[in-house]
Amino acid sequence: MELTIALSIGVLFGSGIWLILRPRSFQVITGLLLLSYAVNLFIFITGRLSVNKPPLIIQGEVVDPSLYADPLPQALVLTAIVIGFATTALYLVVLLGSRGLTGTDHVDGKERDSTE
Amino acid sequence: MMYLNPHLMMLPILLPLLAGAVMVFINERHHQLKFLINLSSTAVMLLTAIQLLMQAQSGLWPADMAVYLAANWSAPFGIALVADRLAAVMLLLTATLGAATLVFSYSRWSKTGVHFHTLFQLLLMGINGAILTADLFNLFVFFEVMLAASYGLLLHGYNISRIRAGMQYIVVNLVASLFFLIGIALVYAATGTLNFADLALKIATLDDTDRFILQTGAAILAVAFLTKSAMWPLGFWLPVTYSAACAPVAAMLVLLTKVGVYVILRLWWLLFSEHAGASAGFGGSVLLCGGVLTLAFGAVGLLASQEPRRIASFSAVISSGTLLALIGYGDAALLSSALFYLISSTLAVAAFIMLTELTDRIYTPAASVLALSMEAFAVEEDTQESAGVVIPAAMAFLGLAFAACALIMAGLPPLSGFVAKFSILHGLLDSNTAHAPLWVRWLILTLLLVAGLSAIIALMRFGVRTFWTLYNSVPLRLHPTEALPILAILLLGVSMVFTAGPLFNLLDRVSTDLQHTPAYIERVLQHPVVTTQEGL
Numbered sequence A: 001m002e003l004t005i006a007l008s009i010g011v012l013f014g015s016g017i018w019l020i021l022r023p024r025s026f027q028v029i030t031g032l033l034l035l036s037y038a039v040n041l042f043i044f045i046t047g048r049l050s051v052n053k054p055p056l057i058i059q060g061e062v063v064d065p066s067l068y069a070d071p072l073p074q075a076l077v078l079t080a081i082v083i084g085f086a087t088t089a090l091y092l093v094v095l096l097g098s099r100g101l102t103g104t105d106h107v108d109g110k111e112r113d114s115t116e
Numbered sequence B: 001m002m003y004l005n006p007h008l009m010m011l012p013i014l015l016p017l018l019a020g021a022v023m024v025f026i027n028e029r030h031h032q033l034k035f036l037i038n039l040s041s042t043a044v045m046l047l048t049a050i051q052l053l054m055q056a057q058s059g060l061w062p063a064d065m066a067v068y069l070a071a072n073w074s075a076p077f078g079i080a081l082v083a084d085r086l087a088a089v090m091l092l093l094t095a096t097l098g099a100a101t102l103v104f105s106y107s108r109w110s111k112t113g114v115h116f117h118t119l120f121q122l123l124l125m126g127i128n129g130a131i132l133t134a135d136l137f138n139l140f141v142f143f144e145v146m147l148a149a150s151y152g153l154l155l156h157g158y159n160i161s162r163i164r165a166g167m168q169y170i171v172v173n174l175v176a177s178l179f180f181l182i183g184i185a186l187v188y189a190a191t192g193t194l195n196f197a198d199l200a201l202k203i204a205t206l207d208d209t210d211r212f213i214l215q216t217g218a219a220i221l222a223v224a225f226l227t228k229s230a231m232w233p234l235g236f237w238l239p240v241t242y243s244a245a246c247a248p249v250a251a252m253l254v255l256l257t258k259v260g261v262y263v264i265l266r267l268w269w270l271l272f273s274e275h276a277g278a279s280a281g282f283g284g285s286v287l288l289c290g291g292v293l294t295l296a297f298g299a300v301g302l303l304a305s306q307e308p309r310r311i312a313s314f315s316a317v318i319s320s321g322t323l324l325a326l327i328g329y330g331d332a333a334l335l336s337s338a339l340f341y342l343i344s345s346t347l348a349v350a351a352f353i354m355l356t357e358l359t360d361r362i363y364t365p366a367a368s369v370l371a372l373s374m375e376a377f378a379v380e381e382d383t384q385e386s387a388g389v390v391i392p393a394a395m396a397f398l399g400l401a402f403a404a405c406a407l408i409m410a411g412l413p414p415l416s417g418f419v420a421k422f423s424i425l426h427g428l429l430d431s432n433t434a435h436a437p438l439w440v441r442w443l444i445l446t447l448l449l450v451a452g453l454s455a456i457i458a459l460m461r462f463g464v465r466t467f468w469t470l471y472n473s474v475p476l477r478l479h480p481t482e483a484l485p486i487l488a489i490l491l492l493g494v495s496m497v498f499t500a501g502p503l504f505n506l507l508d509r510v511s512t513d514l515q516h517t518p519a520y521i522e523r524v525l526q527h528p529v530v531t532t533q534e535g536l
Helices: A002-020 A027-045 A071-102 B012-025 B030-057 B085-105 B116-132 B136-152 B160-191 B196-203 B208-228 B235-242 B248-270 B274-279 B286-306 B310-330 B333-361 B364-378 B393-410 B416-430 B438-467 B480-498 B500-515 B519-523
Strands: B064-067 B078-082
Touching: A002 A027, A027 A071, A027 B160, A071 B136, A071 B160, A071 B208, B012 B030, B012 B438, B030 B064, B030 B085, B030 B116, B030 B274, B078 B085, B078 B116, B078 B480, B078 B519, B085 B116, B085 B248, B085 B333, B085 B480, B085 B500, B116 B248, B136 B160, B136 B208, B160 B196, B160 B208, B160 B235, B196 B248, B196 B274, B196 B519, B208 B248, B208 B274, B208 B286, B235 B248, B235 B310, B248 B286, B248 B333, B248 B500, B248 B519, B286 B310, B286 B438, B310 B333, B310 B416, B310 B438, B333 B393, B333 B416, B333 B480, B333 B500, B393 B416, B393 B438, B393 B480, B416 B438, B416 B480, B480 B500, B500 B519
Parallel strands: none
Antiparallel strands: B064 B078
């Protein structure tokens, strides 16, 4: 399981980094999405990988912490997903605005070989 | 008042949130009502900041720090917020600058688009929250609030150059936020905590594997903060963004870089103090080198700048570089000078940005074409009407305000910039050699002077071209709400000279607080939860 997770995070990061270095704004936003998936997975595994362990405990009972998953990274991931989603949506709006005003989807707002 | 006291420090976060939320529902036709709500909220924030500073100074708080446990969870588990002198000073700076830029925006920018006031309040909320929080993930959330509001404000007054700048600014900051998250995850993986005080406590006792993970995490976090504070290889977004944003927004953006510096100051000083065991002073040399390189980059960039906004941008880069170099230098005696410089340079650059909006009006379109062709062909100007030009009051005000801004930014006497620079130079010469080799000290010293010189050259060039030219036939009109904030900021710059003694006393206390990390850790972690008998 460690290998699968590590490989998938690596692949997501790799593709994300390649995509955000591309010149088209749609590629950049796809890259940002992939990167945020990779980061979310990364945060998730900082609570250590475990199978079939609930993150919640019943109040009032004395519990053995090793039987439970760490709930904090899961809470962090939730927050990070929401924030990442909102900011990416905002970028999408700017992307559309830029496409409408400049007539190109190049990240600089103009094609490289055009003469303004 | 005593009853309100523990909750008072939540006011700078909750009030702008509430004000911003209320203003969403008010139609843009009532922009004066919105302005009034915005202004009163900012004014209350200003009063709260003053009140917090007075309380921190009064000695009523144990260890001169107020701790607020959100939802009444004790410190390492819930989110803690801490108001100390440093936070109060930063809150005061934020509220002052916020009020000034808001009044400035009244006559033009607040009416040109939708939701200016809401975004403005949310920006203030994000900044205030980032200043007050004592939890790493909470810091991330407030940073995102601040950045999301700044994206909206940067695009305010939608045009092509703002969209272009906005695209780059948003992508850079989104990637920086991802770095922020990776850093948080690594820090949590190593220590199992995100509370600043708890982190500082646990760092000393980590084993080698965990220490390696933690330091990796801290370095990745630093990339996020240093991008915000525009350190050299990470700060290329800054001139484009500052040049594109409308004046009041650009003036607030100057503060955002300082929030990055503030976070580095607070976290680095707390986490990697001498109590951090093997991690003590981790990354100090990177901050120092980065600061020095930023300073050099800023000085060169300033010399090459023709447009006023680029001058302002590179002045902000220089001020970030100076602060980072001084923080990385690691001498606590320099901190108070650095903070004085932070306040003085932030205010001056913000005032300068607002001023450039007004000086742009001097140029009619025809005049700017003329100026361009003068650049290209070096046309000799005829000097027939040079004698006895009547200086109208508006031009005189702009000229004098520009001179004052320039004096502060370049660090020339008699204004606050000189006091700041002088005390930094004095502190550098006085500091003992334990922190860095002698040549490093002289390098910073030389670069500071060179940066001052290039500021003088760039500003003089701009001033001569703007105020000593003849082609302004259009009478210049200034609205009082545009002149007033600039005047107020510059008067602050003047009064900082007269109150330099008391101000330095305060800032010395701030730097003493920063060095007493055990007191901070104990204060936060030992803060008792409210029991039900005490009631609300």
